[in-house]
Amino acid sequence: MSGNTETLTSSGYIHHHLTNATVGEGFWTWNIDTLIVSSLLGLLFLGIFRMVAKKADTGVPGKLQCFVEMMIEFVDTSVKETFHGRSKLIAPLALTIFVWIFLMNFMDLIPVDFLPVSVQWVGEHVFGADPHHVYSKVVPTTDMNATFAMSLGVFVLMLYYSIAIKGVGGFVKELTLQPFNHWSMIPFNFVLETVTLIAKPISLALRLFGNLYAGELIFILIALLPWYGQWFLSVPWAIFHILIITLQAFIFMMLTIVYLSLASEDH
Template structure:
């Protein structure tokens, strides 16, 4: 039996086995390679599915894409109305698929030369900033500066807390994804330290669990993206306040009855 002393296990965030230098700029080669691979897999599956689209006999890849698309559309419809923001569906779906396949790269035994991109905080921060910037840009474009009116609502004493909340949104969104995926790399390193005679048993079990965690984290990130972007439609959660909705009609009927009595 051969084991690796736990004291010799040294895993640090930001440590990369492949590093490229471009003048004064340092590029994380392993993260870039893994990101390209994940994107290439999604594009390949998408083009492959497009060539084999079938209404009567859909294949497994087509059913997978349709299932993901249906779940995202249902979430967007319930949160903000798919007709008011049709662009949210492809954005959330693209984020879900990328994070999912990027996380599943950890299932490939590559001696950490192709780690899951989400184990690099730079990747998760980039994804979070993309979502939050999209939220602010589209919010101002749709509602003007009134989009920030919720920050200055009463009670005024909570204004500093609301400002802090807006600032930390991308931080929490990024660290949630990074923490869970990075924890998986630590667990793999600990499992490798076990005796080789029993190594394959816990490694297989953890790989399966890690695949499940990767799926859950991709779903949570996409869900939070939809929830954050739902702030673009401030009346989405109160349909009774929107003119012309069933809730509004029922309110008018109720008011008329009370006036009659």
């Protein structure tokens, strides 16, 4: 722990690291650390891929170009094997989701005190704020607002493809005449299909949030140990967590492709 956090109790230390920097009140509260970090990581993703695309060479590619091409080929293969409709949006969307979520998850591997203490120092020495009241939550995917925002974007696309391909009548029939194709079962079908439809974005958001929040909490708990215990536990957990952050980005991408593929099927 840093000097500023040594005066905090263990519960206070955990609460401080899991509290977002906010502006506004009530419904109009904005988690500015989530917005800033996720936006910067999105710009980083776009900048790197744009730079590689502009400098792409048909000869012997560099390491960065090889890596980007491997990422694109991996995502393109996943889309071709899973998405059964026709859309030029799905592959770029899947690539954006996978890389962007991976970068946001990767922030979990930065030492838990490094960025928050840096922000505290700036708040104290530049703006004259009390460092204990300066918050910085640097993993956007541990903020439920971020995960739900992404899942709601997927949900809107699901509705769009369902209506665009099946039509309004076809979409209504899908909600009312499945799984039991009889007029007497319409109320039951509607409730069942509506719950199933709404559960998709909710589970998508909660799965990503839950896994990353738990991982961040474990890093914070390790940071409460003596320095020799921190190294003994944090290194193995960080190595294992690399699998978690990659897997969660992949799962979010694949479920997005699957949901949009189901929405694009015209029965």
